[in-house]
Amino acid sequence: MSDHDRNGDVRQHKPLRADAQRNEDRLLRAAAAAFAREGAGASVKDIAREAGVGVGTLYRRFPSKELLIEATYRHEVQHLCEAAHELAASLPPADALRTWMERFIDFMAAKHGMADTLRVVLSDDGERLETRANLAAAVDHLLAAGTNQGAARPHVEAHDVLMTLGGISFMADTEQQPDLAAKLINLLLHGILTN
Numbered sequence: 001m002s003d004h005d006r007n008g009d010v011r012q013h014k015p016l017r018a019d020a021q022r023n024e025d026r027l028l029r030a031a032a033a034a035f036a037r038e039g040a041g042a043s044v045k046d047i048a049r050e051a052g053v054g055v056g057t058l059y060r061r062f063p064s065k066e067l068l069i070e071a072t073y074r075h076e077v078q079h080l081c082e083a084a085h086e087l088a089a090s091l092p093p094a095d096a097l098r099t100w101m102e103r104f105i106d107f108m109a110a111k112h113g114m115a116d117t118l119r120v121v122l123s124d125d126g127e128r129l130e131t132r133a134n135l136a137a138a139v140d141h142l143l144a145a146g147t148n149q150g151a152a153r154p155h156v157e158a159h160d161v162l163m164t165l166g167g168i169s170f171m172a173d174t175e176q177q178p179d180l181a182a183k184l185i186n187l188l189l190h191g192i193l194t195n
Contacts, residue, residue: 023053027068028072031071036106039112047068069117070117070118077135080100080135083100083103084100087142088142094146096146132162143158146193153193153194
């Protein structure tokens with residue numbers, strides 16, 4: 001991940017106080033939901049209100065909407081990667097996979113809403129490849145947990161699962177059918193799970 005903002009200045013990544021970290025987490029969750037619903041044109045004031053903070057708090061942390069979009073994207077990727085380990089440890093393999101896939105579809109909806117801005121702020125191909133590799137590692141962890149417990153077929157490739165989920169996300173968005181993604185996830189799981 002780049003430590004540079006759009007002007008080439010290195011941004012400082014100082015640890016935040018606990019209350020400031022909670023505010024940032026709420027802002028990024030609210031931003032992801034807003035960008036998924038409304039795209040990059042989502043109101044910064046509405047995001048701040050949904051997060052329960054003042055707009056000044058948002059602007060102190062993210063001086064531009066582009067920086068907010070970039071941080072939201074990175075936060076969502078990190079959250080997805082961490083969720084794979086948490087879900088594998090706390091749920092049966094089929095439930096862990098389904099829950100992670102549903103979260104991935106939500107992530108793709110938010111990413112779609114931020115797409116134009118992300119093309120500008122994430123111009124580094126290396127970062128995109130690293131993100132894809134991290135997401136594949138998360139899927140691989142879930143698949144391995146399923147295989148180890150006899151619940152998932154061996155030799156299912158994480159990259160194939162991600163590509164299929166990307167297609168599911170695209171179809172659900174194109175067809176504008178809220179329940180389509182869940183139906184297609186069920187079909188995908190049918191191909192992965194042993195029972």
